[in-house]
Amino acid sequence: MRKCDIHNHTVFSDGNNSPEEMILAAIDAGLSEIGISDHSYTSFDQDYCLLPDKYNEYIDTLSELKDKYKDRINVAIGIEYDYYSDDIPDGIEYVIGSVHSLKIGEDYLILDMSEDLFKSICTNYFGGDYYSLCECYYETISDLYVRTRADIVGHFDIVTKYNEGNALFDENNERYRIAWQSAMLKILPDIKCFEINYGAVNKGLRSVPYLSSEMQAFLIENGGYTIKNSDSHSTATVGKF
Numbered sequence: 001m002r003k004c005d006i007h008n009h010t011v012f013s014d015g016n017n018s019p020e021e022m023i024l025a026a027i028d029a030g031l032s033e034i035g036i037s038d039h040s041y042t043s044f045d046q047d048y049c050l051l052p053d054k055y056n057e058y059i060d061t062l063s064e065l066k067d068k069y070k071d072r073i074n075v076a077i078g079i080e081y082d083y084y085s086d087d088i089p090d091g092i093e094y095v096i097g098s099v100h101s102l103k104i105g106e107d108y109l110i111l112d113m114s115e116d117l118f119k120s121i122c123t124n125y126f127g128g129d130y131y132s133l134c135e136c137y138y139e140t141i142s143d144l145y146v147r148t149r150a151d152i153v154g155h156f157d158i159v160t161k162y163n164e165g166n167a168l169f170d171e172n173n174e175r176y177r178i179a180w181q182s183a184m185l186k187i188l189p190d191i192k193c194f195e196i197n198y199g200a201v202n203k204g205l206r207s208v209p210y211l212s213s214e215m216q217a218f219l220i221e222n223g224g225y226t227i228k229n230s231d232s233h234s235t236a237t238v239g240k241f
Contacts, residue, residue, distance in 0.1 A: 005239045006035025006076055007096055007154065007195060007229035012058050013038035014048040016234040019065055025235035027073050034238070036062055037078035037096050040085040044108040045101070049082070055089035063091070081148040083140065084108065096195070097150025099141045099158070102133075111137065115162040122168075130169035134159050135179045142183035145190035152227065153187060155197040155210040156180075164206050171212065181218060192224045198241040199231030209241070 008022050009015035015022070019036050026034035038058065039049040050058060059077065066075040079092050083099040102109045102121075109121045126132040137159050144150060157180065163169060169176065184194075196216070200206040209228075211219070216226060228241045 003031050003239065004033035004035070004074075004227075005029075005031055005230050005232070005241070006033065006078060006094065006152075006227070007037050007080070007197065007199075008034060008232045008238060009038050009080075010036055012054060012061075013050050014233060019061055021235050022232070022238055023065055023069055023073065023075055025238040027069070029239035031073060031239050033074040033076060035076035035078045035094065037080045037094075040079050040081045040088050042082050042084055042101075042108075043086075044084070045110060050079075059089055059091040080154060081150060083144060083147050085148075094152070095148060095150045096152045096154040097144045097148035097191070098154035099137065099144065102136055102140060104136075112158055112161050118162050119168070131173060131175040131179075134169070134176055138179040138183035142186040144187055150191055151193065153191050153194040155199065155231070156184070156194055157210050157212060157215060160210070160212070161200050161205060171214075180215065184215070184219060184224075185222065188219075188222055188224050194219055194224055194226055195229045196226050196241070197229055197231050198237075199229075199233075202230060202232065202237040202240050 010017060010019045010022055023034055041049050041052055062077045069075060076093050078094045079088050080096045080098055081088055084101060100112055104125050111118060122128055122130055122133050194211055197210040201209050230237050230240045232238045
């Protein structure tokens, strides 16, 4: 059975290892394909992403490694294209589209940096109403294809990163369900593939991956399908799902 993992980050963005080290880890893990998908450039938060002057080096490096290891593993050249990025480099073979932040007025609010920041965003911008925050997020991601032309939807329900056991809000609440179902139905005509993302699981933040079981069932019922990804930032978690 073919096993692939196409959501991985390297030192070109916020990963800990080089692309070659990640590829070798994938080979050791018995993968038949690895995709490198470093973060696209966002002007408001430059600490975690590819910088524009590194785009050509990124493509050239991955192209060389793709050829070097072609007899051992297929290497796919990708990018995780953030909703608020302006463009991506030529030479990309696939795009994972993601929303990591919300824009309220002139402020960019990073949703997945820390639990304290997430709570602060809810308090200061949404009056403590997590359902309003989630509605804003899902309304934003519903426009993902228009913004990114992505092939895959990344961590669709990232707003649950710190909500293990419904710690902050009830994921069975009707407002929450209507918000994500509406967003998914809007996305599906253009993007059929949603990832099951193990990034938060591999970091010990959650016991279950993104794309809840209820969302997976709804997706499949409406003509979509899933792909499992590790969202690895180091060699230790490549292929871990």
